Amino acid sequence: MPETRILPKPFLALLAYNAVIWALLLAAIGWTIGGDPAYLAAIGVGGASLTAWTGWLAGQATGAEGAGAATPAPLPAPVPVVEAVNSYAVLDAVPAAILVVDHQRDILWANEGARALLSEVVLGRSLLGVLRHPPLIDALDQVLSGIAALDGIETPVGGDRLLIADLRRLGSDRVLIALRDDSAARRLEKLRSDFIANVSHELKTPIATLTGFIETLRGPAKGDQAAHERFLAIMQEQAGRMSRLVADLLSLSRIELNEHARPSGSTNLGEILGHVADALSLRAAERNMRIELPGDAAWREAGLVIGDDEELTQVFQNLIDNAVKYGRPGTSVVVGAARITDPVEIKTHLPAARRAKAMVAVSVTDQGEGIAREHLPRLTERFYRVDAARSRDMGGTGLGLAIVKHIVNRHRGSLEIDSTPGQGSCFTVYLPVEEPTGKLRAAS
Numbered sequence: 001m002p003e004t005r006i007l008p009k010p011f012l013a014l015l016a017y018n019a020v021i022w023a024l025l026l027a028a029i030g031w032t033i034g035g036d037p038a039y040l041a042a043i044g045v046g047g048a049s050l051t052a053w054t055g056w057l058a059g060q061a062t063g064a065e066g067a068g069a070a071t072p073a074p075l076p077a078p079v080p081v082v083e084a085v086n087s088y089a090v091l092d093a094v095p096a097a098i099l100v101v102d103h104q105r106d107i108l109w110a111n112e113g114a115r116a117l118l119s120e121v122v123l124g125r126s127l128l129g130v131l132r133h134p135p136l137i138d139a140l141d142q143v144l145s146g147i148a149a150l151d152g153i154e155t156p157v158g159g160d161r162l163l164i165a166d167l168r169r170l171g172s173d174r175v176l177i178a179l180r181d182d183s184a185a186r187r188l189e190k191l192r193s194d195f196i197a198n199v200s201h202e203l204k205t206p207i208a209t210l211t212g213f214i215e216t217l218r219g220p221a222k223g224d225q226a227a228h229e230r231f232l233a234i235m236q237e238q239a240g241r242m243s244r245l246v247a248d249l250l251s252l253s254r255i256e257l258n259e260h261a262r263p264s265g266s267t268n269l270g271e272i273l274g275h276v277a278d279a280l281s282l283r284a285a286e287r288n289m290r291i292e293l294p295g296d297a298a299w300r301e302a303g304l305v306i307g308d309d310e311e312l313t314q315v316f317q318n319l320i321d322n323a324v325k326y327g328r329p330g331t332s333v334v335v336g337a338a339r340i341t342d343p344v345e346i347k348t349h350l351p352a353a354r355r356a357k358a359m360v361a362v363s364v365t366d367q368g369e370g371i372a373r374e375h376l377p378r379l380t381e382r383f384y385r386v387d388a389a390r391s392r393d394m395g396g397t398g399l400g401l402a403i404v405k406h407i408v409n410r411h412r413g414s415l416e417i418d419s420t421p422g423q424g425s426c427f428t429v430y431l432p433v434e435e436p437t438g439k440l441r442a443a444s
Contacts, residue, residue, distance in 0.1 A: 097179040100170065101127050103144055105137070108174065117163075117179060127177075131155055136165055143167045143175045155179075162186055198383035202245055202397070206238035241397075248399040252382075255311070255406045262412055263308040269316075269362060269431075270294075272309065273335055276317045280324060287329045291320060294337040305360055305431045311407045316364070318400040319427050323366035327424070331367035339433065349414050349430040356432040359413075363428040370421035379417060380405040404429075 091098045097114035099107055105127045114122065122130050128137060133155045143150055153165040166178045213231045221227035277291045284291055305312075316335075323333040340346065341358045350356050371379070371386055378384045383398035408415045411431055419425035 097181075099127070099177040099179070101140060101175050101177060103173040105140065114179065117181060118157075131157070131163075131165075139165070139167055140175055140177070143169050144173070154182075195382060198398070199245075199249070202383065203242060206242045209238045210235055245397045245399075248397045248403065251314070252399055252403050252406065255403060255410065259406055259410045262410065263306060263311070265306070265308065266304040267307045267309045267312060268304055269312065269337070269360065272313050273316055273362070276313060276320055277335075279317070280320055283321070284324045284333065287324065287327075289324055289327060289329065290332045291324075292332050292334045294335060305411075305433055307411050307431060311410070315404050315407050315429065316362070318404050319364040319429075322400060322427075323364050323368075323425075326368040327366035328368055334363075334365045336363040336365070337361070340430075349416070350412065350432060351414075356412075358433040359430050360433050361428055361430050363426055365424060365426040367424040370423055371417075371419040371425055372421055373419070376417050376419060380415070 091109075091111045094111065095113065097117040098109075098111040099114050099122070100109040102108050107122050107125055107127060107130065110118075110122045118130060127140065136153050136155045139150045139153045147169070149166070149168050151166045153167070155163040155165050157163055161181065161183045163179045164182045168176045168178075170176050213235050217228060217231055221231065273293055277293055281291060320333060320335070327333055338361045339358060340349075340361060346356055346359050349361075350359055375386050379386075380401045382402045385398050405415055408429055408431075413429060413431040416428045416430070417425065418428070
């Protein structure tokens with residue numbers, strides 16, 4: 001059965017009071033204006049009842065809302081502090097190598113950067129087994145003992161890598177170690193210092209020679225005409241040596257500045273090699289040598305290449321000039337050319353020219369003393385010489401092959417060196433061939 005609701009006593013009292021007040025008020029109004037007092041009194045009782053009912057219902061609704069507000073929805077339970085401390089997932093987004101180590105020197109956590117840098121599974125291992133460097137272990141112990149942070153701990157890895165470690169304490173028993181690879185920056189700094197030292201050394205000898213001869217000409221040989229002629233010839237040679245060194249340095253600097261921008265024009269290597277051979281023919285004749293070029297048919301097959309005329313002229317001038325210098329007198333310098341369309345060979349020799357459909361290989365071969373294999377990887381370094389005294393005597397600056405390498409890199413080509421001691425050396429330059437549609441030119 002439906003529940004019977006009994007009206008409360010305060011409501012009944014309110015209803016009676018309202019009815020009496022409204023009945024008396026409307027009866028007085030009816031008596032004054034001439035209306036029926038009984039009729040108006042009945043209306044007053046009905047209005048009073050409706051007003052009271054409305055007020056009671058509104059009170060019930062307000063009470064229900066108050067009761068609902070008194071019991072708010074439960075809030076989600078807070079994340080435990082231990083769970084927040086143990087979560088390091090956010091560090092995976094940090095572009096540095098991060099390790100978290102406990103008081104026993106065990107690696108509790110490693111982000112993706114650390115795993116990539118160390119190239120091994122490090123989680124759960126002891127730091128001693130991953131980075132065996134006593135200064136780093138000492139720094140870890142100091143931070144665990146109470147020091148808040150230590151920065152700049154140099155940590156060698158292998159024979160040619162250097163990591164820099166920064167340590168921060170996490171609570172009382174954990175340490176965060178941030179690692180960064182500083183190998184490239186240190187290598188660049190070493191190259192810079194070596195470059196300055198080499199330039200200073202290369203300039204020191206001709207400057208000292210010029211200074212000594214000037215003092216001699218102004219002193220003991222002041223009136224000796226024969227000494228003047230001899231000394232002035234030597235001074236001219238040393239001045240020319242310095243001039244060539246400065247010119248090569250400026251050329252190398254200009255090439256490195258534009259190395260990122262590939263040339264957009266096309267050039268004919270046959271014409272370039274013809275001009276270079278003509279320019280060096282007199283020097284070759286002095287040593288009873290000949291420069292042999294490939295026939296016209298080979299160049300027609302090779303086609304045009306993407307490149308800069310002036311820079312490619314410098315490449316082959318340096319290579320053929322070296323072949324004339326270091327080849328045996330009476331032998332030939334052989335220049336070969338071939339067009340290659342095999343995709344595997346193109347990908348192998350031209351990794352930077354991804355759209356190349358063909359390439360041309362130009363080789364310069366001499367019949368000299370050859371070069372030992374251990375020297376080959378360093379031949380394109382600045383100022384590197386297999387025989388420094390012989391190179392200087394022949395007027396070399398030690399920058400020729402470095403210039404060749406950077407020009408070839410700018411052309412998205414490659415340089416390969418092969419040599420057999422006692423037989424001679426072969427330098428091969430691989431360059432992309434221009435397609436008839438001009439796609440390579442547009443891509444550049």
